[in-house]
Structure formats: structure tokens, C-alpha cells
Amino acid sequence: MEKVSIGLLGFGTVGTGVVRLLTKERERLEARTGCTIQLKKVLVRNKNRPRKVLIDNRNLTTNAAEVLDDPEIDIIIELMGGIDEAYRYILRALNHKKHVITANKDLMASYGDELLMEAKKNHCDLYYEASVAGGIPILRTLTDSLAADRIQKMIGIVNGTTNYILSKMSHEGLSYEKALSSAQALGFAEADPTSDVEGLDAARKMVILSHLAYSIPVKLDDVKITGITDVTREDIIYAGKLGYTIKLVGISEVNNGAIDVRVEPTLLPDGHPLASVENENNAIYVYGTALGETMYYGPGAGEGPTAVSVMSDLLSVIRNMALGVTGNHIFLPKREMHTRKESLVESQFFVRLHIKDEPGSFSRLTDLFKEQGISLEKLYQEPITGQDAAEVSIVTHRTNKVLFEKSFEIMKKLDVVLNAKYFRVERG
Amino acid sequence: MEKVSIGLLGFGTVGTGVVRLLTKERERLEARTGCTIQLKKVLVRNKNRPRKVLIDNRNLTTNAAEVLDDPEIDIIIELMGGIDEAYRYILRALNHKKHVITANKDLMASYGDELLMEAKKNHCDLYYEASVAGGIPILRTLTDSLAADRIQKMIGIVNGTTNYILSKMSHEGLSYEKALSSAQALGFAEADPTSDVEGLDAARKMVILSHLAYSIPVKLDDVKITGITDVTREDIIYAGKLGYTIKLVGISEVNNGAIDVRVEPTLLPDGHPLASVENENNAIYVYGTALGETMYYGPGAGEGPTAVSVMSDLLSVIRNMALGVTGNHIFLPKREMHTRKESLVESQFFVRLHIKDEPGSFSRLTDLFKEQGISLEKLYQEPITGQDAAEVSIVTHRTNKVLFEKSFEIMKKLDVVLNAKYFRVERG
Missing domain, CATH: 3.30.360.10 (Dihydrodipicolinate Reductase; domain 2)
Known part of the structure; x- marks a missing residue:
């Protein structure tokens, strides 16, 4: 394998980062992969927009077919975002036996399984490291x-x-x-x-x-x-x-x-x-x-970090191409599993309330939790200046979510409670 | 490739973890690699020591040759530690065209280049993920x-x-x-x-x-x-x-x-x-x-974490074997580079001193730093109870290390300074 040709869809922030790395680290990348890496075509919305990296203007096109249907292009890097158009373009690329790298989380979260299956069918790679948490591998x-x-x-x-x-x-x-x-x-x-x-x-x-x-x-x-x-x-x-x-x-x-x-x-x-x-x-x-x-x-984002993730995928695809094993690393979901019933979810909860500042109002709260079988781990109370009210914060011990929510609804209706909200608490 | 045979050198904490994962996750590992993974021989010091995992006693041996020279064994996992013996065993394994996985940082830090070169020469893999930071990949x-x-x-x-x-x-x-x-x-x-x-x-x-x-x-x-x-x-x-x-x-x-x-x-x-x-x-x-x-x-250590790293190497080796590309991923150092001269090192420094609690003693310190061209970012002083002395902590701005050390030596000799020490400070 002497040469690998790339087509880029989209030339925004991340696209610029990818072109920058391809240019700046060309020597190292080619030494590592043993082949010439050519950026052949870039699909853009506007050919005349000024760019932050040096690129031959003849490589830019506003016609997707020039990228997706070019038989010389081996790998498509999709960085245009959005769902519908990106989905169609990637599908077309896979059907033309092109490997695909994408940073598109919206697309992968909604149509990932379909696209991965299509890739596997075509013995193509489909990598998407940059779609989650930018530069974190x-x-x-x-x-x-x-x-x-x-x-x-x-x-x-x-x-x-x-x-x-x-x-x-x-x-x-x-x-x-x-x-x-x-x-x-x-x-x-x-x-x-x-x-x-x-x-x-x-x-x-x-x-x-x-x-x-x-x-x-x-x-x-x-x-x-x-x-x-x-x-x-x-x-x-x-x-x-x-x-x-x-x-x-x-x-x-x-x-x-x-x-x-x-x-x-x-x-x-x-x-x-x-x-x-x-x-x-x-x-x-x-x-x-x-x-x-x-x-x-x-x-989690940004030109450099996301481009490094895209490039790590590119190196994987080139390695797989050289070895003739593209499509082999695709993970398709193997097990079906049902979603946990809310009645089985357990957690600690943080409750913040304003209560009337009158004798016994605090014990009304603690009595309620006790009746409901919810025990408390931490409590904080302070008066609210200028009002006959107190600010109360509570962290419960681990408890059943449905039970907690039922108790919370009862609590909100207590006449001493002015308002209340809650959040989930994660253990250390 | 229907079967892969493994020889284990050493059966301590990490060895136990590897055997445990091989047993517990066998089904998933075999589904993933598409081949049967057999643990054929384990080199131990004492065959009769009680073990924390179930293992057929006939697979244990105190004779290294039974592991290293067995032509059926494809992969050696070295978890015995130490340098000399481990070095000889790994070299012998590589010469017998066996792939090697090791968690031995002492060995890799001292003889890594030699062993990697030997592995490459023999088209063998040599992976060592577990040698640094246990379970962190x-x-x-x-x-x-x-x-x-x-x-x-x-x-x-x-x-x-x-x-x-x-x-x-x-x-x-x-x-x-x-x-x-x-x-x-x-x-x-x-x-x-x-x-x-x-x-x-x-x-x-x-x-x-x-x-x-x-x-x-x-x-x-x-x-x-x-x-x-x-x-x-x-x-x-x-x-x-x-x-x-x-x-x-x-x-x-x-x-x-x-x-x-x-x-x-x-x-x-x-x-x-x-x-x-x-x-x-x-x-x-x-x-x-x-x-x-x-x-x-x-x-950074422990049975489970280190074993997971060893197993990730094992999966890489098996994948490479299946693809016929063992030895291709070995990184040999490509560039020579000289060590930075101490005279070029720059850093911030934290200085802790005890000084005599007398008028002007603190300004003797700050004057010295000023003379030496070292500026100070943070200062803290408090009296030491029951002594005519003060505790002083200083963080300098970034400065040349040699200049700082020279100044520190002068400072230590000031008659107001009772004792002094320093540490390097890393920027945020």
C-alpha cells in the first residue's frame, strides 16, 4: 500500500485541526504508516471563505459526489455535523467500500447500530473516537x-x-x-x-x-x-x-x-x-x-483535541487497510437488556427546602422521613434573614427512588414547607 | 487459528489475577478472539503451596524448560519479577519464537530496548502495559x-x-x-x-x-x-x-x-x-x-487492575497472531537526544526556613533574593512558639535552577537563618 487518499466532509473547526495535523505531522505519520497520506477532496459550503490553514483551493468542492463517488478516495472523514445529510453521505461512502471516520455524536447515538452493521457488511471500518469527550481516548x-x-x-x-x-x-x-x-x-x-x-x-x-x-x-x-x-x-x-x-x-x-x-x-x-x-x-x-x-x-472539545482523536482513528484505519482486516474490529451490540425499573433504582438524595420558622416545623420533616423509613445522613439549617423562614438542606441515606419521590410529594404538601426541590447524590 | 497456548512464569498476586480472569471471562474472551485459550504450564517455586484459584496441579512446574521450551506454547506471560532470571527467560522465549507479555518494570526500564529489538528480529510481540501504573492503560x-x-x-x-x-x-x-x-x-x-x-x-x-x-x-x-x-x-x-x-x-x-x-x-x-x-x-x-x-x-497495582492490563496485552497478541502481524507494532527508539543541562532547567521553588526572630532578619532574606534576581510569588511567616525564631515559607517565581541553588546556598549561610530546605513547585 503506497498511498491512502482521504476525502473530508466539512471544513469547520475540527476539519481545520485535522488538516493542520496532516500537514504538520506528515513526516511522522508517513514514517509510522509506511504510506503517503493524501487529502484529495474537501466538501465545503463555500469555496471562497478564508481558511486558517494552507490548502490548495482546487481540492475544495461544494459537490458531495466529487468526494463520495471518487473511486480513488479510500477514507471519508465526516466532520460536517447534523444527522440526515451526514447519514446519507456515510451510507453512500460505505456502499462505495470507503472507510469512514466520524466525530458526529448525534448521528452515532441515533443511527450508530445501522451504520456499524452497514460498515461490517461492506468490510469497511467505521471509527468514531472523537464523537465522545473530544480528545479523551x-x-x-x-x-x-x-x-x-x-x-x-x-x-x-x-x-x-x-x-x-x-x-x-x-x-x-x-x-x-x-x-x-x-x-x-x-x-x-x-x-x-x-x-x-x-x-x-x-x-x-x-x-x-x-x-x-x-x-x-x-x-x-x-x-x-x-x-x-x-x-x-x-x-x-x-x-x-x-x-x-x-x-x-x-x-x-x-x-x-x-x-x-x-x-x-x-x-x-x-x-x-x-x-x-x-x-x-x-x-x-x-x-x-x-x-x-x-x-x-x-x-471535551476544540480543534486540537478532537483532531487528535480523528487522527488516531485514521491511523487505525490505515493499519487495518495494510493488514487487510478492515471491518473486523466493529462491535455490534450482542445482548439485549431491559431498562431497570424505576422501582428498583436506589440512591441518596439531597433535599433543599424553605420551611416556616416556627416551633416544631423541623421535627415535622424528620418525623415524615422516619415514618417513610428514610434515614438522613446530613442536615443543615439556617434562618433566612428578614423572613420567618429557614433554609434546610438534607442528604438522605441510600433509599429507593420511588419511595423517596412519594415521600417528597407528601413533604411538599406539609403546611410548614414553603418550597422544596431535590437532586440525586452520588457516593464517593 | 483454533487454539492459543499460554505459559505463565510466576504465580503470585498478578498471576492469580490473570488465571482468575482467564477462567471467569473465558466465554467472552473466546467469543472475542475466535479461538480457545489454554493455560498450559505455570512456572512456580513451590508446587504444593495453596492457591487462591482453582488450577489443575499437573499444570504447575518448577522447571522453567517445561514452559520455555514447549513448542506448543505460543505466548509467555512473565510475572515473576526480578531482573536477571526474567531477562534470560524472556530472551529464551523470544528465541523460540514465543510472544511475550510482561509486567516487569525493573526489567523493561533496564533492558527494554534490547528485548524489544530481539522480539522484532524474531517477529514476536512483546507487550508490557502492566509495567507502568498497574491498571491504567x-x-x-x-x-x-x-x-x-x-x-x-x-x-x-x-x-x-x-x-x-x-x-x-x-x-x-x-x-x-x-x-x-x-x-x-x-x-x-x-x-x-x-x-x-x-x-x-x-x-x-x-x-x-x-x-x-x-x-x-x-x-x-x-x-x-x-x-x-x-x-x-x-x-x-x-x-x-x-x-x-x-x-x-x-x-x-x-x-x-x-x-x-x-x-x-x-x-x-x-x-x-x-x-x-x-x-x-x-x-x-x-x-x-x-x-x-x-x-x-x-x-497503580493490585491483582485485578494489573491482570486487566496483562489481559489487554494478551488480546492484542492473539489479534496480531490471527492477522499474522506479530512484531509489527514494536516501537524502537528512533531519535537520540541529549539530556537537558541543569543550567537550562527553570522552575518555581518552595523554600522553608527557620530564621532568628530579630529586627531585620526577614528583610535580609528578601534582599538576598532581590540581589540574586529571584522574585517571590508567595510568602508566609509565623512565630515558632517558645523560641526566638520564625517559620518562613516562600514560593519563588519561575527561575533558573542553578541560579536558585546558588542563592539557596548563600541564604543558608546567613547568620539569621537557622535551617532551610527547598522543593520544586509545578505550575497549575
Whole structure:
């Protein structure tokens, strides 16, 4: 194999990073792969837009067919984003026996199984390391390094936007709105931040991770999703007083033959390695049966980090091509597994309430929890200045989720309770 | 390929873990590799010692030849430790065209290049993921996932014993001696802890990491090593007052065509992800040119974690055998590079002194630093109860190491200085 030809779909931030690495590290990459790597065509929306890297303008095209149907092109790198068009292009590339690398989490979370099956059928590779947690090599770690172990659980901070917002709220005392504006100003959040702040983006990544870690097909619809729009500065402060940090985490867990995947704002003990993952960084914390607890930390997005992940996939594809084993490494989900019933989910919970500041009101709360069989681990109470009310924070011991929610509803209706909310608590 | 036969050298903790995983996960491993995996022979010192896993006693032998010279055995897993015998056995196995997996860092740090060359010559695989940081898949990450990037620097907490001791000293106020005894009681430290506490073990791992990250042959003799035996509880307390945590870290850095590898107790800013790596855990913090900063965290030793790493190597070897590409993935150091001159090393430094509590003594210190052109970032002073003396802690700005050391020697001789010591400080 003397030469490998690449077609690139999309030339935004990550595309620029890939072209930059291909140019800058050409000598090392060619020494390593033993072949010439040629970037033959790049599909762009606008050929005349100024570019941050040097590229021959004749290699740019606005016609997808020039990339997808060129028989000389061996590998397609899809970095255009979006679902429908990307899906059609990748399918067409696979049908033309081209190997595919994508960073498209939306696509892989929704149509990953179909595309992987199509790739396998065509003896093509389909790699997507960059689709989860940017520069962190988590997919390759799950499939290669932890292959002999049985993964039980993963907790991921897999959305940089929300982690940035919560970090700013925690450390600089910003309100949610101010922190969001700051994230938007720095390019960490989109003009329409819905899919990030509502947790959908994180849910997609947890679907991809679960698929690989457990060989189980998980549907996005099976993920219980709560975003961060209801997290306030006060929630963060009172969680802090009890020794916890609030993070938007994805939790994916297999237990007694059932799987549970959820994304929600969660309290982590301050000493937990995930609690110190700040700003736009990502991390995935993995519980293996034999391995124990490991964590993989790094930048969750950005030109350089994401391009390094795309390039690691490119090197894998070239190696597989040289060995004649493309398509052999594709993991298709092997086991079906039902979603854990909510009535079987257990957790600790953090409850924040305002109660009337009158004799006996606090014991009304504790009596209720006692009646319901929920025991309390931590309590904090302080008066609210200028009001006849008190701020109460409670962390329960581990309890059944359905039982907890029932008790919470009863509690909200107590006449001494002015308002109340709760979050899940993760153990250390 | 229907069957793969394995010979195991050594049946201690990690060997037990490997046999346990081979037994427990047999079905999954065989489904994944498409072949039967047979553990044919295990070299032991004593055939009659009770074992923690079920094994047919007829597979145990005290005669190395029965393992190394058996033509049916394809893969040797070396878990016996030590250097000389292990070296001879591995060489013999490679000459018999057997693939080798080892967890032996002492051996790989000293004779890695020779053994790798021998393996390549024989078209054999030689993998050693478990030799660095137990269960953390750092070697595979460096060679596969970060392959397209250029690594500039690594900081590793790669010795669990010393990290455990320093954690206990930090959080439970134990003296060095008490923390060491506790580590020994829990099996985290050997009866003779020298190679751990003096930093040699960490240095060996940094040699292996540097080799892979930069393709540079680093000799153990080139590593500047300082252990933790001089770190006191007071050093930890006063570093803490200035916002730092003391860890034994290995630092390996390439800069301007020169390499610098050192192991020494170092102050890390409290917010640094490495600062919260506690107890016997390990972590490697990697600075990539395009990737930025990533960290890999997990258990640095133990039966399960180390066995998972050995098994990941086993799966790689079996895959390579099936593809007929054994020996192709071996990295031999490609570039020679000289060691950075000490006169070019720059760093921040933490100085702890006791000075006479008399007028002008503090300004004698600051005048000296000013004369020497060293500026100070942080200062802390408090009286020492019951003595006419003060405790002073200083963190300098970044400065030349040789200049700093010269100034430190002058400072120690000032008549107001009762005693003084210093440590290196790592930036956040």
C-alpha cells in the first residue's frame, strides 16, 4: 500500500485541526504508516471563505459526489455535523467500500447500530473516537484496554458547556444566566444552547459509551434526562456546605441484568476525582469488576483535541487497510437488556427546602422521613434573614427512588414547607 | 487459528489475577478472539503451596524448560519479577519464537530496548502495559490514541507506596515513619521499602513512559532522583498554607531538543487534577501539542487492575497472531537526544526556613533574593512558639535552577537563618 487518499466532509473547526495535523505531522505519520497520506477532496459550503490553514483551493468542492463517488478516495472523514445529510453521505461512502471516520455524536447515538452493521457488511471500518469527550481516548480504552474486564458503571462529565456553566456558578458566584452568557461569549455554548443545557448532548454520549462498554443497544429514548436549567446558585452553595459539588453527569449502570442510563444534575462528594473536573473539561469515571475505578480526563472539545482523536482513528484505519482486516474490529451490540425499573433504582438524595420558622416545623420533616423509613445522613439549617423562614438542606441515606419521590410529594404538601426541590447524590 | 497456548512464569498476586480472569471471562474472551485459550504450564517455586484459584496441579512446574521450551506454547506471560532470571527467560522465549507479555518494570526500564529489538528480529510481540501504573492503560494510550500528536511533557504519580505515605501524612497527620508502617501493614509497601521511597521505582516507570512518548532511549542513570524520606509533616503543612500539595512525581519533558527526566517530591497547586490523586492510586498527566492536557487515573497495582492490563496485552497478541502481524507494532527508539543541562532547567521553588526572630532578619532574606534576581510569588511567616525564631515559607517565581541553588546556598549561610530546605513547585 503506497498511498491512502482521504476525502473530508466539512471544513469547520475540527476539519481545520485535522488538516493542520496532516500537514504538520506528515513526516511522522508517513514514517509510522509506511504510506503517503493524501487529502484529495474537501466538501465545503463555500469555496471562497478564508481558511486558517494552507490548502490548495482546487481540492475544495461544494459537490458531495466529487468526494463520495471518487473511486480513488479510500477514507471519508465526516466532520460536517447534523444527522440526515451526514447519514446519507456515510451510507453512500460505505456502499462505495470507503472507510469512514466520524466525530458526529448525534448521528452515532441515533443511527450508530445501522451504520456499524452497514460498515461490517461492506468490510469497511467505521471509527468514531472523537464523537465522545473530544480528545479523551475513551472509546479505544473501552474496546481495547478494558476488553478483558466487565464494566459495571460509568459516570461521565461529557458536556463541556454545562460543566463550564456550573464551574462559573460555583467559583465565581455567577447566576445561571450570567454563566451561560459567558460560555456563549467564549464559544463554549451555542446561540441556542438547548441540547447542551437540557442534557440531550450528554445523553447521546452516554448512549455511545453504554453501547461499547456493555455491548448493549441503548436507545436515546431509554435515557432519563434532566438538564441544568433549574440549578441555582443557592443549590450549589448549600450542596457545598454539606461537602458536595453539583455536576451534570451521565450515569450508566448495569445491575442484575438491567441497564439504567440517566443524565441529571448530581451531587458528587468534594473528594471525588470527578468533583475537581472544572470548566469545559470532560472526564469519564469507569467502574470495572476486576480493574476497579479508573478515570480519563481531558478537553471535551476544540480543534486540537478532537483532531487528535480523528487522527488516531485514521491511523487505525490505515493499519487495518495494510493488514487487510478492515471491518473486523466493529462491535455490534450482542445482548439485549431491559431498562431497570424505576422501582428498583436506589440512591441518596439531597433535599433543599424553605420551611416556616416556627416551633416544631423541623421535627415535622424528620418525623415524615422516619415514618417513610428514610434515614438522613446530613442536615443543615439556617434562618433566612428578614423572613420567618429557614433554609434546610438534607442528604438522605441510600433509599429507593420511588419511595423517596412519594415521600417528597407528601413533604411538599406539609403546611410548614414553603418550597422544596431535590437532586440525586452520588457516593464517593 | 483454533487454539492459543499460554505459559505463565510466576504465580503470585498478578498471576492469580490473570488465571482468575482467564477462567471467569473465558466465554467472552473466546467469543472475542475466535479461538480457545489454554493455560498450559505455570512456572512456580513451590508446587504444593495453596492457591487462591482453582488450577489443575499437573499444570504447575518448577522447571522453567517445561514452559520455555514447549513448542506448543505460543505466548509467555512473565510475572515473576526480578531482573536477571526474567531477562534470560524472556530472551529464551523470544528465541523460540514465543510472544511475550510482561509486567516487569525493573526489567523493561533496564533492558527494554534490547528485548524489544530481539522480539522484532524474531517477529514476536512483546507487550508490557502492566509495567507502568498497574491498571491504567497508559502505554496503549501513548502508542495508539495520541500517536498523531507530539507529546511535550508528562507528570506521573506512578508509585502507589509513596503516594499512600504522603496522603496519610497530609490527611491524618501521621509522621513519615508511622505512614510507612501503615503502608507496610496494608501491603502497600515492602519490608524493605528503599526502591519505592527513594524514588527508583517511579524513575523506572518514567523511563518506560519517556521511551514510548518521545521515541527516545532514556537511561535510568539519566534520571535525577530524589525520594520522600526527607519530607516531613511540617513541609506538608506549610506547603498547604500556600495552597499546595506535596506529591512524589516523575516529570519527563522535551524542550528545545533536550530531554529532562526527574523524580522528586514536588508541590502541586491544590486545584491541579494530580493534587487530588489520593492513597495508593496512580495518575499520569500528559501535555500534548495539539491535544492539550489529559489525565489517566486509576489503581497503580493490585491483582485485578494489573491482570486487566496483562489481559489487554494478551488480546492484542492473539489479534496480531490471527492477522499474522506479530512484531509489527514494536516501537524502537528512533531519535537520540541529549539530556537537558541543569543550567537550562527553570522552575518555581518552595523554600522553608527557620530564621532568628530579630529586627531585620526577614528583610535580609528578601534582599538576598532581590540581589540574586529571584522574585517571590508567595510568602508566609509565623512565630515558632517558645523560641526566638520564625517559620518562613516562600514560593519563588519561575527561575533558573542553578541560579536558585546558588542563592539557596548563600541564604543558608546567613547568620539569621537557622535551617532551610527547598522543593520544586509545578505550575497549575
